Amino acid sequence: MSHTDMVVIPNTPTLVAEENVEKIRAAAELAAKEAARIHRVSLREKKEEKKDRLPVQGEMFETDKGEQIILKQKLGDGAMGHVFLISKDGRAMAVKTEKFSTGMLPMEIKVLLSTMREKCKHFCRIHDYGTIRREYNYMIISLLGRDLYRLRSEMPTRSFSISTTTKIALETLESIEELHSVGYLSRDVKPSNFAPGLRDFKEHKTIFMFDFGLAKKYVDREHRKLKSRGEVGWRGTVRYGSLNAHKRLDLGRRDDLECWFYMLVEMHVGELPWRFLTDRTAVGKAKIHAREEGRPNFFFKLPQQFETILKMIDGYAFETRPEYRQMKKLINEIRVENQCSDRIKWDWQTDESQYSELTEAVSVMSDMAILAEQGATNVTDRNQG
Ligand SMILES: Nc1ncnc2c1ncn2[C@@H]1O[C@H](COP(=O)(O)OP(=O)(O)OP(=O)(O)O)[C@@H](O)[C@H]1O
Secondary structure (H helix, E strand, O other), X not given: OOHHHOOOOOOOXXXXXXXXXXXXXXXXXXXXXXXXXXXXXHHHHHHHHHHOOOOOOXXXXXXXXXXXXXXXXXXXXXXXXXXXXXXXXXXXXEEEEEEOOOOOHHHHHHHHHHHHHOOOOOEOOEEEEEEEOOOEEEEEEEOOOOOHHHHHHOOOOOOOOHHHHHHHHHHHHHHHHHHHHOOEEOOOOOHHHEEEOOHHHOOOOOEEEOOOOOOEEOXXXXXXXOOOOOEOOOEEOHHHOOHHHHOOEOOOHHHHHHHHHHHHHHHHHOOOOOOOOOOHHHHHHHHHHHHOOOHXXXXXXXXXXXXXXXXXXXXXXXXXXXXXXXXXHHHHHHHHHOOOOOOOOOOOOOOHHHOOHHHHOOOOOOHHHHHHHHOOOEEOOHHHO
């Protein structure tokens, strides 16, 4: 067939082939675009990962409201972030920071917003919170004094008098009751998570609870108690953890009180029998021993009401509402028996007239020393909540 004879029919094999080439080219272009997009996303993610960081002392950041905050002195180093001293609206405050990816602060913020809504007495006011350029999260809270672990460690005897111990017992029990009343468990009750307020703000007679990184709601939206989830993994700090925590069981209100109890024994006696143990299983065994053969020794320096309190706590089931009021009564009984004055004077308090605790807010005891002594907060499986 001559050239002139050729009939051009649409969709001849030649044309179909050309169409295919077009399709293939378009698909290749699309694939290349997609690969470039994925590459850009992963580059951005890598960049963001790099940006994920903790702020440092001296740094300044701007809040969403356009307020400039300078991170002055570092007040503490937690397992998850740093706490700095700042000045806001002419008042000294604390700002807790964590890396953007850590994600523990949102829970702390929720807890503090709840306690503030219910006008709870033993919790910091939350003044602001936010995220800086996906690098770190922050929350601005009221400034407290040195925590109870530091204060006890700085006592010559490394212990508190019966008057200070029982007053702390009443204040901290009230704070735990308040936390439970807004529907949360702490799951990390320990001396380094409590601190007195500052005299400069007329809050020095109140003990505040802080650090809600491990907090968990124990009621649902309708305020119905959640059922135990059985074995869920270790939560808390080894030294103060409850027997149930050692069994890796789901924790309830009773467990916060068991931690509180160990904390009080340590404060008054100056030490716990398992102070030198770090192995979690060995510490668990020592806690059982203190209730059995070791009982006389464990309670030797303590008023008999302590035995009653531990018996009450040990008798509670997961859902039991602890008898806060009955425990307060027992502690007040100790105060009467020991003629403790109603006028609070903490063991750490020096001459009131010339003492400003603001300048004392930073401890001489390093955070590393505290972590080494009592063990850091330990979560084995954060995903399980
Ligand atoms: N409001 C505050 N005022 C003064 N100091 C504070 C305040 N909040 C925290 N700190 C200090 O910062 C330290 C670390 O704070 P926090 O315990 O909240 O952090 P964390 O990372 O959760 O620590 P942890 O290792 O105990 O889990 C505290 O031990 C305390 O010394």
